[in-house]
Amino acid sequence: MQGDRSKSSFVGGASLGAQDRDNRVEVPPAIVDSTTMNMTLLIAALGTLVPAQEWSQYRGPGGKGDATASTLVTSWSKDSNVVWHLPVPGKAWSSPIVHQGHAWLTNATADGKKLSLVKVDLKTGKIAGDFLLREVAEPQFCIPYNSHASCTPTARDGKIYVHYGSALTACVEADSGKVLWQRTDLPCNHHRGPGSSPLLWNDRLFLIYDGFDVQYVAALDIATGKTTWKADRGIDYGTDNGDMKKAYATPALLEVDGKPQLVCPSAGSTISYDPSSGKEIWRVKHGGMNASSIP
The missing domain is CATH 2.40.128.630 (Lipocalin)
Incomplete structure (x- = not known):
């Protein structure tokens, strides 16, 4: 910022x-x-x-x-x-x-x-x-x-x-x-204002909500706006302080071994999802707070 x-x-x-x-x-x-x-x-x-x-x-x-x-x-x-x-x-x-x-x-x-x-x-x-x-x-x-x-x-x-x-x-x-x-x-x-930008892929619009209170990633159908899938972050932040849970990162769509991955940084961890289903592929816990980068 x-x-x-x-x-x-x-x-x-x-x-x-x-x-x-x-x-x-x-x-x-x-x-x-x-x-x-x-x-x-x-x-x-x-x-x-x-x-x-x-x-x-x-x-x-x-x-x-x-x-x-x-x-x-x-x-x-x-x-x-x-x-x-x-x-x-x-x-x-x-x-x-x-x-x-x-x-x-x-x-x-x-x-x-x-x-x-x-x-x-x-x-x-x-x-x-x-x-x-x-x-x-x-x-x-x-x-x-x-x-x-x-x-x-x-x-x-x-x-x-x-x-x-x-x-x-x-x-x-x-x-x-x-x-x-x-x-x-x-x-x-x-808590401090929004900052994550949306990302289009096929018929999906991906949004990251890493807030003071809740943290999740959502995929919307671009034709209707209806939620296709929603994945809670499920991160152990090691604190109840919501300020340590906020993030402002924008997701990226990467291809790994010929398959798409939706990579979404957050406070404390970065998580990769299957963009079609929202199923988690991997996560890395790296620490830190208020991530605002794009992979």
């Missing part, structure tokens, strides 16, 4: 790849300063803006954080490599994604009472949609250096999957902003 600051700037870097490669877009993590409560989305280019590759999840394709281009923009200034910038009022520590020619940002008010999704046209820098998804009467407590919209969305086939921890998980139609399904019944006391 970042320090106690009040403005986040999301930066998108476009690149000019070699002729035999697709042009790529990299969207690095948030950069913050301490002036206002606005988010600023910057789109940068090396000379000219080039077509954007899909960057449809946290850390891009496969969660690898790799734009795979021969040339990437590495510096930006007011006069260099910035095509447009767009102030977006709100407080959100999530990263933007790129899907179907638009950047998508989860957003929230600082108090967490309004959760929204912002759609930005990559060519013009204009807001193409600002969709209020839920109003929360009594949001959970969130520390100042986190936000109520810290989970990066993911997308596929014209659908955006957003996650705001236990407050809301939803599938949104990209063209219209219509909510196709939503879940607000997956309990977790985040």
Whole structure:
């Protein structure tokens, strides 16, 4: 997490790849300063803006954080490599994604009472949609250096999957902003605010809930939002202190010996699951607390 600051700037870097490669877009993590409560989305280019590759999840394709281009923009200034910038009022520590020619940002008010999704046209820098998804009467407590919209969305086939921890998980139609399904019944006391981003695989959406009170992994059917399986962590933390049980990690889908594994770090242990059934494959107890890494 970042320090106690009040403005986040999301930066998108476009690149000019070699002729035999697709042009790529990299969207690095948030950069913050301490002036206002606005988010600023910057789109940068090396000379000219080039077509954007899909960057449809946290850390891009496969969660690898790799734009795979021969040339990437590495510096930006007011006069260099910035095509447009767009102030977006709100407080959100999530990263933007790129899907179907638009950047998508989860957003929230600082108090967490309004959760929204912002759609930005990559060519013009204009807001193409600002969709209020839920109003929360009594949001959970969130520390100042986190936000109520810290989970990066993911997308596929014209659908955006957003996650705001236990407050809301939803599938949104990209063209219209219509909510196709939503879940607000997956309990977790985040105690400091949410941070784990969702992951798509086949017909499943994977979510990690490592909270102060409960710790589990859930798989939802992407067509209906219904729970396909749920696996309690079952970790011996060696303490009743919920602060030692919280974590903010994002899962990763890895292939081992030709078979998929869903690897989910947590406080104290990392556990691998069969993504189809939720059956545990292995676990490693390594100690530590508040894990926020991705394998």
